[in-house]
Amino acid sequence: MSNLFATVETPVAKYEQPTGLFINNEWVKGAEGKTFETINPTNEKPIISVCEATEKDVDTAVAAARAAFEGSWRQVTPSERGRLINKLADLMERDIDTLAAIEALDNGKAFTMAKVDTANAIGCLRYYAGWADKIHGQTIDTNPETLTYTRHEPVGVCGQIIPWNFPLLMWSWKIGPAVAAGNTVVMKTAEQTPLSGLYAAKLIKEAGFPPGVINVISGFGRVAGAAISSHMDIDKIAFTGSTLVGRTILQAAAKSNLKKVTLELGGKSPNIVFDDADIDNAISWSNFGIFFNHGQCCCAGSRILVQEGLYDKFVARFKERASQNKLGNPFEQDTFQGPQVSQLQFDRIMEYINHGKQAGATVAVGGDRYGKEGYFIQPTVFTDVTSDMKIAQEEIFGPVVTIQKFKDEAEAIKIGNSTDYGLAAAVHTKNVNTAIRVSNALKAG
Structure with a gap:
């Protein structure tokens, strides 16, 4: 394998882990060549190092997402979008043991629960695949000389920042609805748990998605996350995480291009x-x-x-x-x-x-x-x-x-x-x- 993949061994599976940034259907190094270690929380030892995205890499990923949204992705029919999402779910189901093992290794959650999470992530993708060709508008009866109707259109380029507690499930929760509705995505994985999201990104190209539709990068919130939040060519941001960071994202969205924001924050239930x-x-x-x-x-x-x-x-x-x-x-x-x-x-x-x-x-x-x-x-x-x-x-x-x-x-x-x-x-x-x-x-x- 190339130097953007590393062999990782778990008690369940030995596999090839992507370590690069997935941009425009290609694995690339970060613009500044930076990397960071991801730590096994069970023994406090490094697992591997992955590429660290900077503001330049966010720019590159957003440009790829914008080109796809304005180009080839617009020509893909809703039913074809659903088929691609279902194909991605098929590939994740094929690799369910590997994905669950990655979650247990990188996050520390019990493998039995990680397998449940992975199955739920697959189910989430299948659910939104079913919605892809069922997003309809309305015809409105006004008068005989006027045709009045509504239609739902994709927002555009969606920036997505996911947390470390349910890495793969959040990956699917964010990507599934955005792509089903015809948007393109720039996803940042959590710096504590980047591995399962990067592995799943490997399956995107295999599933047949056009270049630039889904881009997945690893990096830190204060750099890559901040760049996504304030980017002038991102139309919407979806974030799950702490209330403190959520406030920061709202401020960045307001100060940049007033992008749409969806936040799912903390609780004390x-x-x-x-x-x-x-x-x-x-x-x-x-x-x-x-x-x-x-x-x-x-x-x-x-x-x-x-x-x-x-x-x-x-x-x-x-x-x-x-x-x-x-x-x-x-x-x-x-x-x-x-x-x-x-x-x-x-x-x-x-x-x-x-x-x-x-x-x-x-x-x-x-x-x-x-x-x-x-x-x-x-x-x-x-x-x-x-x-x-x-x-x-x-x-x-x-x-x-x-x-x-x-x-x-x-x-x-x-x-x-x-x-x-x-x-x-x-x-x-x-x-x-x-x-x-x-x-x-x-x-x-």
């Missing part, structure tokens, strides 16, 4: 458990809701609110359940929780845990690192928490959950709505009226 809830289900879903994907999920149920009549029993059972979560090598079959994605994320989570201790909250479970190697953090449960504490207000994005007691429905709603976030929420009760009433009152969704 309440998980409300009433006295009449099925405690077994509430324990199971609450455990999954926060510790799934190591807590690195924007809609994680990181605040559990339990009614006072069930509180003591729930806390005792939840502590036991959280302590049973298996931490370890992502490639071991029974692993539920792998390492956090990076040293930076590990340090950030530990800082929140220490802050919770200093604020007077009680560590009921965990509260420390796990093992001596890798970015592992014990599942951590805080009790004796008040709503004004930092750990109850800010997104931690790790395996850390707070449990608070509430007296009645009104107090549950008040606590549930006491943060700046409003992404998701859950209600556990056997009373349908309570479930609907509380769901409607929560500022989430």
Whole structure:
């Protein structure tokens, strides 16, 4: 293979990993020749180095996307767009074990869960492939002498910046709808987890997409991401990530060409458990809701609110359940929780845990690192928490959950709505009226 590919071996598959920038259906080096290492979070060792995109590379990728949008891609029929997306999904399905292994290696998530993510990424592409020839306008009855109709047209060149928590799934979530609607794409992978997105880019050319339709680059947010956000020839930007970066992207879009912006940002979701809830289900879903994907999920149920009549029993059972979560090598079959994605994320989570201790909250479970190697953090449960504490207000994005007691429905709603976030929420009760009433009152969704 060329020097823009590297042989990588995982416990599941040995494969050839692209390391270059995928621009105009070709693998190229960055304009400035820079590279950066991607780290295996399980052992803290480098996997390989990949090319680092700079502002010049973003310009090149955008030019390729613009040329494709104004040229060959406009001639491709909607049904053909759907066929190409389905072909890409076919190739990903063929390589599903390799893609899942890359996710487990580069991100640290359990291989079993990575395989679920990959299957969902494939399903996402198939869903949008089905939409490609079903995007219709309307004819509007006005008067006999006038033909009035609407039609939906593609926006143009879409800049897309994806996060590191679900790399391949976010890759599909962004690319699928944009391409199905007839747009072209410049995608930046997360610098912490570039490998699966680059491997999937290899399949784009194999699927038969014309040059320039989908361009995938690796690089840092402060350079390549900033260049995408402020680029004058990008018509729309889609970003999933932190609220802080989302604000920066909005500002850059406004200061440049007022490009359209879609943001999916952070959360601090309440998980409300009433006295009449099925405690077994509430324990199971609450455990999954926060510790799934190591807590690195924007809609994680990181605040559990339990009614006072069930509180003591729930806390005792939840502590036991959280302590049973298996931490370890992502490639071991029974692993539920792998390492956090990076040293930076590990340090950030530990800082929140220490802050919770200093604020007077009680560590009921965990509260420390796990093992001596890798970015592992014990599942951590805080009790004796008040709503004004930092750990109850800010997104931690790790395996850390707070449990608070509430007296009645009104107090549950008040606590549930006491943060700046409003992404998701859950209600556990056997009373349908309570479930609907509380769901409607929560500022989430």
